Amino acid sequence: VSQLTQTARTTFGRHRERGGHDRELLHAILDAGTICHFGIVMDGAPMVVPTVYGRDGDTVYLHGSVASRSLMAAGGGIDICMTVSLVDGLVLARSVFEHSVNYRSAMVYGRSRLVSDAAEKLIALRAVTDHVCPGQWDYARRPSKKELAATTVIALPLLEASSKVRDSGPGDSDGPDRDLPIWAGVLPIRTLFGTPIDDPAAARPIDTPAHVSGLVGLATEDRRAPLQR
């Protein structure tokens, strides 16, 4: 198992049994998510922005108009924390105190880099596009030079990162509360693709491509499965 460098801020305080630093788990969580929340410091205060992202090997690419503004203002890299969280279920215990959430989350820290090279920008946009909808890069019209120039992309290396997973039942199943006449268990949560809605402004009817129709009813985290069949 390939291990990530461990630093003070990726060392776990509470619930260290839930934490990990292996690269495979990190990649799996990043690949399973749809959006991330990235944090930057703006005028001394934190700012947390949701955006799409993609992964190419050990680099994460973010669509980053907000971050890129401060990045350009700083004239170089800025500190970023990028977090991806998947909620897998509500953990309903007998006591309010033991309530929890089953989740998988990944936190990536690092200095961001504005991607300016056209070739890397294409790699980045392919990663983002195919992360969100696998197969879409080969299907849609690729960016023109002008569009490429108008798109801001930020790169973040997967160097300093940690993953955290909770995947178990209520925490009061072995204490005195176990005998209370209160139901306890896990209420799963799943995020699924629905049925595609054709653009009502389309010039003529066009069949939904297979890489899109293959997603219907699938969990968003399994979106790569149809291509792997």
Next chain:
Amino acid sequence: VSQLTQTARTTFGRHRERGGHDRELLHAILDAGTICHFGIVMDGAPMVVPTVYGRDGDTVYLHGSVASRSLMAAGGGIDICMTVSLVDGLVLARSVFEHSVNYRSAMVYGRSRLVSDAAEKLIALRAVTDHVCPGQWDYARRPSKKELAATTVIALPLLEASSKVRDSGPGDSDGPDRDLPIWAGVLPIRTLFGTPIDDPAAARPIDTPAHVSGLVGLATEDRRAPLQR
């Protein structure tokens, strides 16, 4: 419509047509989410942490062990940005450039306050518990004095905040790309509750309570619906 105070950082740069400052929209987005991502500044760098939250009127309460550590270190309030995002669908355009995501998001800025008063802590924990699973506060065993003391809760006033919504089709439906033989549209995404899993360690079988079984198959954002019937 009650308007929130508008500041530089809650004034929209890009896509201002998607932004809003009314309190009703803010409340609706906050009430529809399950977790938030809050950002704090730790040793000068941003840190983004997922956690559960709840709303009581114009105050948001967060479970905040990480934030509370730095809050206590700072000996008072710290700057927080709390973001809640709901992904409603992938917007698949003809051109990669016009790809987007339909979403609802809320960003709340402010100085946090550590909740130490026991009565307010109970209000906060009720808000968080019933936010995640409505009806659960009246069903589960309430926190003891010791448990209450061991729980860290952070309050954030809903004063400086903005909401953003994208809910439309592909952006290239009226340009030259409209005639390309490429399907375009929206692939909806929904987050649903599954079937409850009994705690296998339970001492004896207990029926799933109605406020939990009523959630099965429901979108998480509609979790208040069964109680409102």
